[in-house]
Structures are given as C-alpha cells and as structure tokens.
Amino acid sequence: MCTLARLPLLAVDIGNHQIKFGLFPRESGPGLPQPARVWSLPTHEADGDSLAALLPAEKMAWYVAAVQRQAERRLAGWVQARRPYDRYRLLRNTDFPLQIHVEQPQQVGADRLAAAVAVNHLRDPNRSAIVVDAGTAITVDLVSADGVFEGGVILPGFRLTTKALAEGTDLLPHVDHDPAADPPPVVGKSTAAAIRSGLFWGQVGAVRELTQRIAGELASPPQVFVAGGDAERLAAFLPQARVIPELVLAGIVLCAPGGESDGAGRG
Structure with a gap:
C-alpha cells in the first residue's frame, strides 16, 4: 500500500497535438504550485521509449487532464504496462474544486477547468x-x-x-x-x-x-x-x-486528491 500524499506529482495535460508534463514536489510553498521540471512530447510519442527516457525512476502519482481521449487511453495503458508501481488518475470534471455554471458541465474541457482552478489561486x-x-x-x-x-x-x-x-x-x-x-x-x-x-x-x-x-x-x-x-x-x-505558462499544469496539481490507492489504474 502506498499513500498518494507522499508521492511526487506528475501533472499531465493531454492536448490534441502534444502532451505536456510537469513534475511537482509534493510539498510546495504559498501561491501557485511551481514545477521542478516541464517537458512536452507529440501525442504519438508519449507511449514509448521517448517518454520512458524522460521519467525519473522513483514512484510517482500521475494526475491527468485530457481533451484527446485516444491519446489518454494509450498513455494509461503504457503506464500500467511499464510503470505498474505508479498511481494514475484521470481527472473527471467532478474532481475540480470549482462551480461550473454552464448548460452541460460534463462537456467542458478539463484543461479549461484546470486553468480556472489555478486562476482562483491567483x-x-x-x-x-x-x-x-x-x-x-x-x-x-x-x-x-x-x-x-x-x-x-x-x-x-x-x-x-x-x-x-x-x-x-x-x-x-x-x-x-x-x-x-x-x-x-x-x-x-x-x-x-x-x-x-x-x-x-x-x-x-x-x-x-x-x-x-x-x-x-x-x-x-x-x-x-x-x-x-x-x-x-x-x-x-x-x-x-x-x-502564466504552466497555468493548466498547476491547476491539475491543485486538483490532486489525497488518500490511498492500491495498484496501478485509472481513478
């Protein structure tokens, strides 16, 4: 059993043409969370050796916001196969600590909601x-x-x-x-x-x-x-x-829930 609150955070913003990654320390100071490292890959390269070479060896908690569903499924499968000791959570719109005043809240892009969460801290x-x-x-x-x-x-x-x-x-x-x-x-x-x-x-x-x-x-x-x-x-x-270049990644980190999770999988 591994407590998520103790793992370094990898925030992932899956867009239509690229995936952006931000590695965040679990403990951060006041203000918006700041990544220790940020990198991007084209969506078609984010489930292979190019991704593996960029990741630290230590166990991590992945928090993912996605607007490209096929790319997210590939990434989730890659994490489960290649890093089964990691924790992987795909954020749903209900995970964002934010009131959403639109006609169909479930259809709002996760990246837009993550940015709004971060802006509420700024x-x-x-x-x-x-x-x-x-x-x-x-x-x-x-x-x-x-x-x-x-x-x-x-x-x-x-x-x-x-x-x-x-x-x-x-x-x-x-x-x-x-x-x-x-x-x-x-x-x-x-x-x-x-x-x-x-x-x-x-x-x-x-x-x-x-x-x-x-x-x-x-x-x-x-x-x-x-x-x-x-x-x-x-x-x-x-x-x-x-x-604010890393607005969406910071918003993803602010949405990361605590608690414990056993086994790799999509939350």
Missing part, C-alpha cells in the same frame, strides 16, 4: 478574471468574482487555422507557425507573408475583441491571465495581461 479577492489559453484551440473563459466558471469562447488556434486554410483551398500553401517569431508585417509582400499576417493579426484582433466584450459585461474590470504555447505573442497585445 486573482485578487472579489475580482473576476478572464483566462486565455492559446493552444490548438484558443479559449477565452470567464471566472466570476465568486470563483465560478461561467463559460467562454472557443476558436481555432494558429496551427489549426493554418492547416484548415491550406487543406480547404487549392493554391494557398501551408505556412509554418513559430510561436517565438516576431509579429509579421500587416501588409504581406507574398502569399505566405499575407497568410502569416492574416493568421497572426486576425487571432490577436479576435482575442482582444473577445476580452473587451466580456469585460464590458462586468461591473468592474477583470484581471486577464494568458497561458498556452502562443501566450507570450498574444499577451503583448492585451493590456495588463499576465502570462
């Missing part, structure tokens, strides 16, 4: 928050001043929009997306440059408009938190936005 008391997570999809969510997840907006992210534009047209090329690149000139001097401009400035404009419209419906100005692979690029154009 925002000022009695002040609402807007949470922007810029990944494969971009989500713009509202957490009320009472800490309630109120829903939000979902739109395609940079890579998904690029892929759709290339696959849905005959002559437009696929344009690589580099989150570290400088913002492109607004007026593109080639087809590829015009696409990069439209993708970048279109996404910036969409997110800025959405945050302003959500804020306009509130009684007082909200705080804005930004996470995800494109967080830095977007936040530069969102006044007073605060970038």
Whole structure:
C-alpha cells in the first residue's frame, strides 16, 4: 500500500497535438504550485521509449487532464504496462474544486477547468478574471468574482487555422507557425507573408475583441491571465495581461486528491 500524499506529482495535460508534463514536489510553498521540471512530447510519442527516457525512476502519482481521449487511453495503458508501481488518475470534471455554471458541465474541457482552478489561486479577492489559453484551440473563459466558471469562447488556434486554410483551398500553401517569431508585417509582400499576417493579426484582433466584450459585461474590470504555447505573442497585445505558462499544469496539481490507492489504474 502506498499513500498518494507522499508521492511526487506528475501533472499531465493531454492536448490534441502534444502532451505536456510537469513534475511537482509534493510539498510546495504559498501561491501557485511551481514545477521542478516541464517537458512536452507529440501525442504519438508519449507511449514509448521517448517518454520512458524522460521519467525519473522513483514512484510517482500521475494526475491527468485530457481533451484527446485516444491519446489518454494509450498513455494509461503504457503506464500500467511499464510503470505498474505508479498511481494514475484521470481527472473527471467532478474532481475540480470549482462551480461550473454552464448548460452541460460534463462537456467542458478539463484543461479549461484546470486553468480556472489555478486562476482562483491567483486573482485578487472579489475580482473576476478572464483566462486565455492559446493552444490548438484558443479559449477565452470567464471566472466570476465568486470563483465560478461561467463559460467562454472557443476558436481555432494558429496551427489549426493554418492547416484548415491550406487543406480547404487549392493554391494557398501551408505556412509554418513559430510561436517565438516576431509579429509579421500587416501588409504581406507574398502569399505566405499575407497568410502569416492574416493568421497572426486576425487571432490577436479576435482575442482582444473577445476580452473587451466580456469585460464590458462586468461591473468592474477583470484581471486577464494568458497561458498556452502562443501566450507570450498574444499577451503583448492585451493590456495588463499576465502570462502564466504552466497555468493548466498547476491547476491539475491543485486538483490532486489525497488518500490511498492500491495498484496501478485509472481513478
């Protein structure tokens, strides 16, 4: 028998194209939990030797939030086969210490809820928050001043929009997306440059408009938190936005329950 509360935590955020891992010490100081190490793998590489080489040998407790169900099933099977001494728990929406005020709470992505849980540990008391997570999809969510997840907006992210534009047209090329690149000139001097401009400035404009419209419906100005692979690029154009790169992983850790569990398996 092994007490989960004594094991190091591995928070896992399974997205549509990559899986992000964060190794957290069980004991942390005040504020948001901070990972000792973070790494990512493409979803198709997260159940093989590339993952095994990155994991410490010691026993761990896995806490997993997933929006890609097939990848999660593969990972769960790999853990059970390769690390049977570990503890593995897939977080359900009912595991999040959060009121969810939407029509179908069970359909809200676990990554959105984890981010909201983390933001409740960051925002000022009695002040609402807007949470922007810029990944494969971009989500713009509202957490009320009472800490309630109120829903939000979902739109395609940079890579998904690029892929759709290339696959849905005959002559437009696929344009690589580099989150570290400088913002492109607004007026593109080639087809590829015009696409990069439209993708970048279109996404910036969409997110800025959405945050302003959500804020306009509130009684007082909200705080804005930004996470995800494109967080830095977007936040530069969102006044007073605060970038928290590991927001979702920290939220997963905050949801990790205590107690004891025997045997590897999905909680």
